[in-house]
Amino acid sequence: MSIADQPGPDPAYAARAAALLRAAANDLKRNDVSAEADLGLPAGSFADYTSGRLPITWDLVGRATRAWPLNERDLLPIHDDTEHGLRVVRAKESLASSRIIERGGGPYYEYRDTAMSRLASYRPEWIKMLRVVGDNDPDNPSVNWNKGHLLYQFTYFVGPVNYYYRSGDRSFCVPMSTGDSVWGLPFAPHSFTARSATEPAYILALTYGGELTGDAQRELSAFGHAITGSLALTPGDHGAMLRALMAARLVTVPELARRSGLTGERISQLGATPGRAGWDELVALAGALGVSVRELLVPHTTTEHDVRLQPAGAAPTWEHPGPAGPAYRFTQLAGDPLHPHTTSLQVEVLTSRADSPLPPTYQHQYLFVLGDEPLTVHWHHHDEPFAARLEPGDSAYVIPGIELSLSAEARTRLLMLRIAGSTTPEVRFALGAMPAGGLGRYVAEDRLWY
Amino acid sequence: MSIADQPGPDPAYAARAAALLRAAANDLKRNDVSAEADLGLPAGSFADYTSGRLPITWDLVGRATRAWPLNERDLLPIHDDTEHGLRVVRAKESLASSRIIERGGGPYYEYRDTAMSRLASYRPEWIKMLRVVGDNDPDNPSVNWNKGHLLYQFTYFVGPVNYYYRSGDRSFCVPMSTGDSVWGLPFAPHSFTARSATEPAYILALTYGGELTGDAQRELSAFGHAITGSLALTPGDHGAMLRALMAARLVTVPELARRSGLTGERISQLGATPGRAGWDELVALAGALGVSVRELLVPHTTTEHDVRLQPAGAAPTWEHPGPAGPAYRFTQLAGDPLHPHTTSLQVEVLTSRADSPLPPTYQHQYLFVLGDEPLTVHWHHHDEPFAARLEPGDSAYVIPGIELSLSAEARTRLLMLRIAGSTTPEVRFALGAMPAGGLGRYVAEDRLWY
Numbered sequence: 001m002s003i004a005d006q007p008g009p010d011p012a013y014a015a016r017a018a019a020l021l022r023a024a025a026n027d028l029k030r031n032d033v034s035a036e037a038d039l040g041l042p043a044g045s046f047a048d049y050t051s052g053r054l055p056i057t058w059d060l061v062g063r064a065t066r067a068w069p070l071n072e073r074d075l076l077p078i079h080d081d082t083e084h085g086l087r088v089v090r091a092k093e094s095l096a097s098s099r100i101i102e103r104g105g106g107p108y109y110e111y112r113d114t115a116m117s118r119l120a121s122y123r124p125e126w127i128k129m130l131r132v133v134g135d136n137d138p139d140n141p142s143v144n145w146n147k148g149h150l151l152y153q154f155t156y157f158v159g160p161v162n163y164y165y166r167s168g169d170r171s172f173c174v175p176m177s178t179g180d181s182v183w184g185l186p187f188a189p190h191s192f193t194a195r196s197a198t199e200p201a202y203i204l205a206l207t208y209g210g211e212l213t214g215d216a217q218r219e220l221s222a223f224g225h226a227i228t229g230s231l232a233l234t235p236g237d238h239g240a241m242l243r244a245l246m247a248a249r250l251v252t253v254p255e256l257a258r259r260s261g262l263t264g265e266r267i268s269q270l271g272a273t274p275g276r277a278g279w280d281e282l283v284a285l286a287g288a289l290g291v292s293v294r295e296l297l298v299p300h301t302t303t304e305h306d307v308r309l310q311p312a313g314a315a316p317t318w319e320h321p322g323p324a325g326p327a328y329r330f331t332q333l334a335g336d337p338l339h340p341h342t343t344s345l346q347v348e349v350l351t352s353r354a355d356s357p358l359p360p361t362y363q364h365q366y367l368f369v370l371g372d373e374p375l376t377v378h379w380h381h382h383d384e385p386f387a388a389r390l391e392p393g394d395s396a397y398v399i400p401g402i403e404l405s406l407s408a409e410a411r412t413r414l415l416m417l418r419i420a421g422s423t424t425p426e427v428r429f430a431l432g433a434m435p436a437g438g439l440g441r442y443v444a445e446d447r448l449w450y
Numbered sequence: 451m452s453i454a455d456q457p458g459p460d461p462a463y464a465a466r467a468a469a470l471l472r473a474a475a476n477d478l479k480r481n482d483v484s485a486e487a488d489l490g491l492p493a494g495s496f497a498d499y500t501s502g503r504l505p506i507t508w509d510l511v512g513r514a515t516r517a518w519p520l521n522e523r524d525l526l527p528i529h530d531d532t533e534h535g536l537r538v539v540r541a542k543e544s545l546a547s548s549r550i551i552e553r554g555g556g557p558y559y560e561y562r563d564t565a566m567s568r569l570a571s572y573r574p575e576w577i578k579m580l581r582v583v584g585d586n587d588p589d590n591p592s593v594n595w596n597k598g599h600l601l602y603q604f605t606y607f608v609g610p611v612n613y614y615y616r617s618g619d620r621s622f623c624v625p626m627s628t629g630d631s632v633w634g635l636p637f638a639p640h641s642f643t644a645r646s647a648t649e650p651a652y653i654l655a656l657t658y659g660g661e662l663t664g665d666a667q668r669e670l671s672a673f674g675h676a677i678t679g680s681l682a683l684t685p686g687d688h689g690a691m692l693r694a695l696m697a698a699r700l701v702t703v704p705e706l707a708r709r710s711g712l713t714g715e716r717i718s719q720l721g722a723t724p725g726r727a728g729w730d731e732l733v734a735l736a737g738a739l740g741v742s743v744r745e746l747l748v749p750h751t752t753t754e755h756d757v758r759l760q761p762a763g764a765a766p767t768w769e770h771p772g773p774a775g776p777a778y779r780f781t782q783l784a785g786d787p788l789h790p791h792t793t794s795l796q797v798e799v800l801t802s803r804a805d806s807p808l809p810p811t812y813q814h815q816y817l818f819v820l821g822d823e824p825l826t827v828h829w830h831h832h833d834e835p836f837a838a839r840l841e842p843g844d845s846a847y848v849i850p851g852i853e854l855s856l857s858a859e860a861r862t863r864l865l866m867l868r869i870a871g872s873t874t875p876e877v878r879f880a881l882g883a884m885p886a887g888g889l890g891r892y893v894a895e896d897r898l899w900y
Contacts (some may be wrong), residue, residue, distance in 0.1 A: 004512055008521045009475055016671050024570075026599055027573045027659065029561055036551060055641040058508045062454055069531065069566040073523035081519065099484060103900065111479055115518040119672055123477045148885070149476055150892060167885065184882075185887030188639035209477065212880055212892065215664040215872035218528045220881075221466050221893045222569055226832065227851035228893050231812050232881035241875070247809035248868060249793050250780055255768040279729040284772045291790035299879050305884055318705040330700055338883055340741035343699050362681050384674065399744035401677035411898045418698060422665035423681055424874070425691070428747050430636075430662055430668075431682035433788055435598070435617065435756055439635030442600060442662065443671045443678050450553065450598040 006057045008079050014076035015167070016054050016444065022050040023445035028068055031448060035240060038067045047118050048099070060374040079118040084381040085402050089115040091393030092261070103144035106131070109192075114395035116203075120421060121209035122397065123151060128202040129161055129194035138164050138171035140193075148187035151207035154344050155182050155336060158202050158370070160195035167305035179312030181333040181344065184273040186212060206417045211338065214422060234298040235338055237274040245289055246271065254259055259288035301338040302316055310334035315346075320356070327356030329405065341420030346370070349408040354378040354387070357405045362428065364417035365398040371412030378405040390414075457528055458509045465502050466527035466894065471514070472500040473895040474525060478518055478833040481898060486518045525670070527584060529568040534831040539565040541843030544576055553594035556581070559642075564654070565845035570871060571659035572847065573601060578652040579611055579644040580847075586645075588614050588621035598637035601657035604794050605632050606865055608643035608652050608820070617755035629762030631783035631794060636662065638756040654818055656867045665870060685788055686750040687724040695739055695746065698720065709738035714810050722817040751788040760784035768877065770806070777806030778856065791870030796820070799858040803835070804828040807855045812878065813868035815848040821862030840864075 007017065027034045032046040038421060065072050081087055097113040110128040131141055143164055157176040164173050166189040169208040176197065184190065194201035220228045233240050237262055246256060257264040258303055260283055270277050277285065286293045317324030333344035341363060369375060374391045379402050390396060398404065400421060406414065432437060457467065474484045482496040488514060498504040511525050540553040546810060560578040583590055594612055607626040614623050616639040625645060634640065644651035670678045683690050696706060704822055707714040711734055720727050727735065732888060736743045752758055760783055769776030783794035791813060818826060824841045829852050848854065856864065881889060
């Protein structure tokens with residue numbers, strides 16, 4: 001058995017793969033005997049695979065995918081590359097990943113990878129601007145644009161950096177300074193340059209895939225461009241959501257009128273316009289459709305020309321736990337209601353003691369030490385305490401559900417970007433609705449269903 | 451190159467895999483030269499992989515997974531096993547999959563697979579009850595219970611079937627008849643028997659994984675049981691959602707009070723109780739948190755003891771497109787607001803002409819011909835018209851975004867179960883927010899990001 005014959009051989013990954021095979025067979029209502037018949041396996045061997053005594057090989061994945069209505073990825077778990085829930089990348093490791101990217105025949109950026117994890121969709125880079133400009137003209141020919149990329153991009157600016165972005169046929173240049181930030185939509189072309197050849201000018205380009213990567217991309221790429229386009233909804237369009245739910249339930253206007261007490265005319269009007277219905281109307285419509293009011297409300301965006309700018313000077317700041325004896329001072333950075341589960345903060349660590357825990361969050365977390373002084377991260381994992389010292393330029397990834405405390409001998413600053421993973425509110429409520437004992441089997445199915 | 455060396459060799463799948471490799475390299479900001487260096491590939495070969503000239507093999511997936519912070523499944527698309535968006539399974543194919551499941555030392559169920567697809571989480575079975583009981587006692591010793599399973603289960607009853615379910619330490623037996631239905635939560639133990647040895651007694655057990663399978667299961671199984679448990683939210687608990695968003699944003703009570711205009715006391719009270727805030731308060735809190743009101747509202751459930759029963763006699767019925775000259779009569783079957791995107795209907799086809807299209811939906815669809823007469827499904831895919839005749843006992847899977855028309859020479863009945871895929875409302879609004887040209891690259895990335 002060579003490393004090429006199977007996905008990652010680490011024991012915890014292998015155990016998750018074994019549990020997934022059992023879950024897949026359960027879902028298809030195959031017991032061991034019928035699974036062995038379907039997959040052409042020797043009698044008695046299926047239990048060896050589902051218990052982890054035999055490894056899940058590519059050959060086995062291939063057999064299951066050919067015999068059953070499964071995809072290869074349906075049998076594959078993900079890798080945990082953290083240590084006790086954290087993955088630290090040192091400044092010198094980032095430096096070792098340094099590469100110069102050329103644009104227009106000359107050096108344009110220096111890229112360095114910072115903390116990424118196989119558990120999250122972050123692709124965070126430290127990027128230094130090597131092209132120096134003497135103006136703020138978006139049409140300056142020495143500015144080389146990219147074509148945009150799938151990932152959302154949160155950018156934190158350090159030093160005299162020019163930020164360029166293009167929306168439709170309009171191009172913009174915004175001169176940025178330390179502490180300014182921007183949140184941008186996927187596939188929006190952009191560029192960065194320096195306004196000074198001598199001062200440090202770099203960005204933290206924290207890209208992430210969010211809800212667009214993973215299962216949704218797989219599904220939509222199989223449906224194709226036309227169907228994907230037909231499924232797009234415009235942020236802020238409440239009427240489109242009402243129409244979608246009526247179509248989903250095949251409820252006609254007269255039937256919805258009968259059930260909700262609204263007139264057919266009013267229902268048609270609500271479906272045809274983006275505005276929100278009155279609260280009482282929403283309650284009546286939700287009840288008539290058998291959904292919660294939440295489902296009739298839509299997200300909106302505050303982006304303009306595909307980006308949301310947050311100048312440092314106008315950013316809200318506040319103390320935690322409160323103004324009296326604060327342990328942290330937070331500054332809110334760029335974000336948008338379209339991503340309600342993304343939090344971007346500049347954190348000033350004001351305490352030298354690990355006595356101000358931040359509440360655990362459902363989000364994944366990314367940390368980068370912006371300040372010139374180190375800090376210490378304190379956390380618990382499976383009830384065991386841990387601590388890690390982060391030096392300037394170090395970065396870290398933290399899994400959800402972890403209570404962190406930060407401390408620093410001398411005041412220092414941290415960039416924090418929290419994002420949603422695949423555990424959406426819908427998944428969280430589904431977990432909460434499961435009967436007792438379900439959770440353990442959900443994370444690691446260990447038995448036949450009967 | 452043998453079939454064992456690579457995931458499914460079909461050309462469309464291979465093209466999607468090639469596009470995914472390009473997208474993954476883009477996300478990691480690797481151009482062809484650096485990708486070849488990272489993966490140990492010959493100069494010039496990376497473009498052969500991302501263009502589909504060379505197949506994506508297990509060896510290549512392994513190299514990428516070891517060199518980059520990726521999981522094997524991040525590079526794997528899914529298979530489209532439909533023909534022009536539909537997959538029909540004939541009654542005789544279902545019959546060929548027949549298998550007798552024994553419980554308690556004797557035959558208990560006859561299972562037959564019906565239409566499944568690699569594109570959706572359905573695992574729908576036709577199941578005949580082989581155990582006959584003479585009473586409606588949930589403690590009848592000839593009833594053999596299962597342990598419950600991960601999948602949600604919508605069940606449609608035909609004939610004198612007893613339905614048993616257990617919640618906590620309480621067991622229930624409900625005598626069911628044709629047209630009754632039930633929707634049940636994952637991991638709820640249940641069983642079925644027949645009340646007659648002579649009358650047909652079977653169910654359509656339409657299980658599906660929904661939001662719980664796929665990426666979310668992978669993520670949570672890596673985090674483990676304790677963290678998964680800490681992320682569970684109780685349906686109907688609005689206070690928990692407010693607390694979650696405050697923790698996510700690290701906003702303190704005094705800071706949220708300052709921004710929203712609510713008192714700190716009121717905010718603490720709202721966070722500590724399940725009740726919903728007033729609408730004006732929700733608008734103020736959402737604005738202060740930088741989210742849409744939608745995010746502060748939670749789903750609720752109408753299940754009792756983990757199930758929602760829908761007796762046929764009490765089920766709403768209505769005509770489509772309207773009471774004058776209807777083409778279809780719908781009867782609403784069991785469902786729950788916890789799954790707002792699940793629709794279960796009994797459809798009577800009243801028209802012999804394909805002139806009453808049902809509006810396209812974002813949902814996946816499953817169809818089973820309940821009636822004794824055939825029907826014809828008419829649809830378009832990529833602007834081409836198609837039709838398929840479905841005989842009694844035939845079943846079909848339909849991808850999202852398809853406009854269907856149904857016609858039948860003689861009136862007949864169809865069971866329809868529509869479920870959400872991975873394309874959640876959040877994904878749909880993200881698609882709608884993408885700049886022009888983004889959608890095509892999202893479904894099939896075909897270029898470097900610069």
